[in-house]
Amino acid sequence: AQGTVISGGVDVEGDAARIVQGVPTAGVIPSGARVEREVDFDFTQLSTLRLALREPDFTTAARIEDVINRSVGGRAATMLDSGTVSIDLAKTGAASPARAIVALENLAIEPERRARVVVDQRSGTIVMGADVRISRVAVSQGNLTLKIEEAPVAVQPNPFAEGETVVVPRTEAEIIEEPGIGLAEVPSGATLSEVIAGLNALGVNPRDMIDILKSIKAAGALHAEFVVM
Known part of the structure; x- marks a missing residue:
C-alpha cells in the first residue's frame, strides 16, 4: 500500500x-x-494484442477502436469492454508485433475526461475539473483549536x-x-462555477474544505473521483 x-x-x-x-x-x-506480479511471455510470438486502459471508459475504448481501424483500413481492433481493446496483429499488415506497436502507439486519440477533484493536504490546495458536479446536500462543520x-x-x-x-x-x-458553520445547504451545481459558488458560501478555509469534500463524497453527493496527494 x-x-x-x-x-x-x-x-x-x-x-x-x-x-x-x-x-x-x-x-x-x-x-x-x-498488487504486481511479473508475467513471462515471448512478445515476438504474439498474434493478438490487448490494450488495457488505465482509466476504463466505453467512449474512450470506442474511439481507440475507430482510430486504429481507420489507420489500418480494416477490422483489426475490437472493443471488448470499457477497459480493453483487442488488436489482431495479422490484420494490421505489420511485419512483426513490434512494428505494429510502432504504427499504432502514436495515433492521436482524445480520451473522455473524467470528473476529478485533486487535493494536497500538505499545502491545502484543491483543484477541480470542469466536469465536477455536486448534488444538493446539507453540511455541518466545526473547528478544533x-x-x-x-x-x-x-x-x-x-x-x-x-x-x-x-x-x-x-x-x-x-x-x-468552535461553533463552526452550523448546518448549511449546498445547492446542486450543474457547472463548475455553480459548484465553487456553493462551496464558497460555506465560508471555511481550504483545509476545512478538504474534509468537507471528503464527507460529501462519502455521502454520494460529489459526482467526481476524489484524489488525495
Whole structure:
C-alpha cells in the first residue's frame, strides 16, 4: 500500500500533559493498494494484442477502436469492454508485433475526461475539473483549536537546608471546539462555477474544505473521483 494517509485523530503532548482525541494511529489511504506480479511471455510470438486502459471508459475504448481501424483500413481492433481493446496483429499488415506497436502507439486519440477533484493536504490546495458536479446536500462543520502552554516552576530548598533547585514541568493542554458553520445547504451545481459558488458560501478555509469534500463524497453527493496527494 502506498499514498497519503488521511487520519481524523489528534495527539498533542507536552512535558507533563497529553491529550488524545479520536484514533491518531489509524487512517485511510484512498486508492493506495497496488498488487504486481511479473508475467513471462515471448512478445515476438504474439498474434493478438490487448490494450488495457488505465482509466476504463466505453467512449474512450470506442474511439481507440475507430482510430486504429481507420489507420489500418480494416477490422483489426475490437472493443471488448470499457477497459480493453483487442488488436489482431495479422490484420494490421505489420511485419512483426513490434512494428505494429510502432504504427499504432502514436495515433492521436482524445480520451473522455473524467470528473476529478485533486487535493494536497500538505499545502491545502484543491483543484477541480470542469466536469465536477455536486448534488444538493446539507453540511455541518466545526473547528478544533489545540492550546498548549508550558509553565515550568523552579522549586528551591529552604534557606541553609540541604538540597538543590529542581525545575518541575507544568503543562496546560486544552481542546476548544468552535461553533463552526452550523448546518448549511449546498445547492446542486450543474457547472463548475455553480459548484465553487456553493462551496464558497460555506465560508471555511481550504483545509476545512478538504474534509468537507471528503464527507460529501462519502455521502454520494460529489459526482467526481476524489484524489488525495
